[in-house]
Amino acid sequence: MSMTCDTCAAACCRLEVPCIGDHDIPERLFETDAAGNRRMRRLDDGWCAALDRTQMNCGIYAQRPLPCRELALGGPECLAARARLAEDAGPMV
Template identity: 45%
Template structure:
């Protein structure tokens, strides 16, 4: 898959479901905009003073329930998360990159 097709959110892979995923996207930096409904206790500031989703020491988003691998604030998640289409191009690209990194470590 080339970079152009990897970012194509018009092509959704119906076999990719958040409920059966390792929540790779929940380790990405997520910027929180002023009009996002995200509760303040989930928001931190990065080194540039931008609001971002708070992450645990291991890099995972604090809103992620680690037992179910589901978002605990799904209805209040930032717009960036809402725009990250399940099975879409960005989702597939992040998952593919995570797999490549895992193989490189082995």
Template identity: 40%
Template sequence: MYAIPDCEGCGACCSFSWEWPTLIGDHDGDGIPAYLIEDGRMRCDGDRCAALAGTIGDSVHCRVYADRPLVCREFTAGSEACHAVRAHFGLDE
């Protein structure tokens, strides 16, 4: 079992893959500014979601947190997937 990391000090899940923040369904992403959406997913700068502000592993926040996509809402802090992306950034050593 893994410890539950502080998401506001991490951000790894929002920086792991440009394919990951995909919008699901007709109303997913409602309220997100159009400039942050591209081809049915959140726009990314490289692998990092464009709505993520701050420094990975230090201090981050989502600029659209209240309207974030379903896939982001369903991601579970402390899950195996969480720790896998944290390990990718050397945060789970």
């Protein structure tokens, strides 16, 4: 069976997403790291503040930052994010 985002709980939306010049994104969705760089704000559970929690997909899809546009389904970042999410979820009971 081929991999699809449809059955993934937005694992890649727990990654750190640096933002440079993403001016169409509401300011409340950003945060600044210790070095003063802007990135997408993440909530306490690790997911991006822009995630649509009802659909578990991007709530600002048309305006999403470049790193989100460039992340490839099935690529190294995708696979690592999926593995990390599965690990964080713990063993299935």
